[in-house]
Amino acid sequence: MTNRFLARLGRIYLGLILFFLYAPILAMAAMSFNASEFYQLPFRFSTEWYERLWRNDEILTAAWRSVWIAVVVTVLATAAGTAASIALFRYDIPGKRILQVLLFPPIAIPWLITGTAMLIFFFGIGVGRGTPSVIVGHVALALPYVIVVVTARLSTFDRTLEEAARSLGAGPFTVTMRVTVPWILPGIVAGALFAFAVSFDQFVVSYFLSEPGDTTLPVLIYTAIRKGFTPEINAISTIIIGLSMAIMLVAARYAKFGGER
Amino acid sequence: MSGSLARTDRLRALALLSPAYLWLMAAVFLPLSAMAFFSFLSDVPFGGRDWQFTLDNYRAFLETPTYATLLWKSVKLGLIVTALSVLIGFPCAYVLAKVVRGRSREALFLLVILPFWSNSLVRIFSWAIVLRGNGILGSTVDAILPWDVRLNLMFSPTAIVIGLVHSYLPYVILTSYLALQAIDDSLIEAARSLGARRRTILRRLILPLAAPGIIAGAVLIFVPVVGSFMEPRILGGRRGTYYGTVIEDQFVAVFNWPLGAALSFILLAVVLGILALASPAIRRATL
Numbered sequence: 106m107t108n109r110f111l112a113r114l115g116r117i118y119l120g121l122i123l124f125f126l127y128a129p130i131l132a133m134a135a136m137s138f139n140a141s142e143f144y145q146l147p148f149r150f151s152t153e154w155y156e157r158l159w160r161n162d163e164i165l166t167a168a169w170r171s172v173w174i175a176v177v178v179t180v181l182a183t184a185a186g187t188a189a190s191i192a193l194f195r196y197d198i199p200g201k202r203i204l205q206v207l208l209f210p211p212i213a214i215p216w217l218i219t220g221t222a223m224l225i226f227f228f229g230i231g232v233g234r235g236t237p238s239v240i241v242g243h244v245a246l247a248l249p250y251v252i253v254v255v256t257a258r259l260s261t262f263d264r265t266l267e268e269a270a271r272s273l274g275a276g277p278f279t280v281t282m283r284v285t286v287p288w289i290l291p292g293i294v295a296g297a298l299f300a301f302a303v304s305f306d307q308f309v310v311s312y313f314l315s316e317p318g319d320t321t322l323p324v325l326i327y328t329a330i331r332k333g334f335t336p337e338i339n340a341i342s343t344i345i346i347g348l349s350m351a352i353m354l355v356a357a358r359y360a361k362f363g364g365e366r
Numbered sequence: 367m368s369g370s371l372a373r374t375d376r377l378r379a380l381a382l383l384s385p386a387y388l389w390l391m392a393a394v395f396l397p398l399s400a401m402a403f404f405s406f407l408s409d410v411p412f413g414g415r416d417w418q419f420t421l422d423n424y425r426a427f428l429e430t431p432t433y434a435t436l437l438w439k440s441v442k443l444g445l446i447v448t449a450l451s452v453l454i455g456f457p458c459a460y461v462l463a464k465v466v467r468g469r470s471r472e473a474l475f476l477l478v479i480l481p482f483w484s485n486s487l488v489r490i491f492s493w494a495i496v497l498r499g500n501g502i503l504g505s506t507v508d509a510i511l512p513w514d515v516r517l518n519l520m521f522s523p524t525a526i527v528i529g530l531v532h533s534y535l536p537y538v539i540l541t542s543y544l545a546l547q548a549i550d551d552s553l554i555e556a557a558r559s560l561g562a563r564r565r566t567i568l569r570r571l572i573l574p575l576a577a578p579g580i581i582a583g584a585v586l587i588f589v590p591v592v593g594s595f596m597e598p599r600i601l602g603g604r605r606g607t608y609y610g611t612v613i614e615d616q617f618v619a620v621f622n623w624p625l626g627a628a629l630s631f632i633l634l635a636v637v638l639g640i641l642a643l644a645s646p647a648i649r650r651a652t653l
Contacts, residue, residue: 115461119474122458122539126481126532132502133492144495146505185385192382196375204387211394213586215593215637217610218401218630219394221617225404225627226397228412245393248386277378306485308596313617323487330491330600339495342488353483357476 130346137339144336154340164325164341171305171322174236178243178304183297185244186251191285193252194259195267208249216309219246224313238314239321243307247300254299258292291359298356302349405628423628433612433629437636440609443523444592447530448584451538454531456580459542460572464551475543482536490600493529494520497601521603529601530591538583545579546572585644589637609633 136144140151158164193201211219220242227238262285270280286293308323315324322345329338404410405424409417427433462475481489496502497520519525549572557567573580595610602608613633616626 112465115457115465119458119461119466119478122454122535123474123477126478126535129492129496129532130481130484130489133488133495136495136502144498146502185389188382189386192379196379198379198383204383207387207390207395210398211390213589214398214634215590215610217593217595217613218634219397221613221626221630222397222401223393224617225623226400228410229400229404231412241389241393245390248390252386302483306483306487308485308487312596323485326491327487327596327600330494334491334494338491342485342491346484346488349484350480353480354476356483 133339134343134346137336137343139336142336154336157337158340161337164322164337167320167322167325168341170236170320174240174243174321175301175304177240178247179297179301181240182244182247182251182300183293186248186296186300187255187286187289187293189248190252190255190259191281193256194262208252211246212249216246220310220313223310227314234314234316235319236315239311242310242314243304246307246310247303250299250303251296254296255289255292258289258295262288295356295359298352298359302352302356305345305352306349401627401630404624405631407624410623423625424632426625427628427632433609436607436609436612437632440592440594441636441640443526443530443594443608444588446527447534447591448588450527450531451535451587452580452584455535455538455583456542456576459539459546459579462539463543463546463549464554479536479540481532482540486533487596489533490529490597493525493532494600497525497528520601521605523602523605525601526598526606529597530594533597534587534591537586538580541579541583541586542576543579545576549575581644585641588640592637593633 135148137154138148138150138152139146140149140153192198193204198204223238223242224234227233227241232238266284266288267280270284271277275283306323307321308327311321312324312327315321320328322341326338326342329335406419406421407417408420408422409415411417458478462471462478466474498518503519519528553571554567557571562570593610593613595608595614598606598608598611599614600606609629610633613626613629616622616629
């Protein structure tokens, strides 16, 4: 076996993996343009399901709610997460390692456990289910991602720039806003896009925290799937997956996850 | 003088850190404590119900064999999905890190991990479309093969495993890729020039050095799969009863929150226990 043969085999394998990852998504998208209500082949092109979607108030309301919740979550998580990252980077805080370890539970504990625990707690303190609870939960899930991404960008920041600005008479606030933040801006943008994606795609926590009849889009889709599926679900799913992939493509341009800069 | 400066610095650090950490405290750590408290109650402590402290919820787990059986079923599902994802994902990460070169590598890497950042519910739904009877997979197989197979994988454990592997495969590819990328190519060259065969290089050099990435990916897959409930519900139908779906039922259908809290805590204990068992391996691998 020559090296070139093995390399070709490797590329074929990679192609198969990509097929496995994308084929079902593409099939689902194709079915949203198929006329048959029962997903029957042969394929006949139709935009009927998208037209129906446009007239479906329940789905449109849930979609709009998902979007504005994600925007609010993005603003809150990005602001709090960026502030925490700057503090962790700039100051020699006692117990820094513990603070870093505390970021893992929201990512590492199964969302089923976090979501049900939040439900119990919010009911216990009298807040109950509803959009405010959903936002509080989403921000907590998004925060660790923002902090990790912004911290990664901060590690490329030259500390002496802050010292130079300070020695020229700039106060700590001016240093942060005029020197540090502009440098880490790509990290902040990437962190914000991650936060948006975490909230917009979040199903489990929204499922336990949202009021029935007053839900986010993924929760509505889950309920609809369990009643039986229609190509309308394909249509809205296609829009969602297209939107979140587009967001992540933009985020990747800023964050370069895994890539060397 | 320097003492007071350190004091203002400490105040600034506190002001910058507190929004994020108070939020995590209120939305994650206090709820987990509340759940621990609830798991020892006989009924919910609001709505004017009578309640007292009890161990009944944990006793129910021990006395009803169904719970233990389902927990084992979920752990087994986690092990199968993790093993399959590592076996499929590691070679893929290897090709990306060591075979593909230049600009196409960046693009291919992005393509592989892009689905990971899209809606998991929607991806599970896409498998329901592909796997259902008379679905796309069934029709394709019928069209290719001359005999009638009537392939219907929907509502089977196989469907659940396929959907979960599809959901979590990008994790292990990502972590293995990062570990493999850190291996210096000249090490592999040196081993080759000293006469090591491909299999020896893989076993003695690449696998040990990539182990931290593989283990990290495996843990990131195993933990959420043990607690999965949406995937078994959609792809498993009536056969999709797992430990996670039982917990879901306690909160959204049966409304026995204290029992649900206890079952959740047992799951958390199992997950942490398995992580602790794996931690010597993780530590050895990362040193």
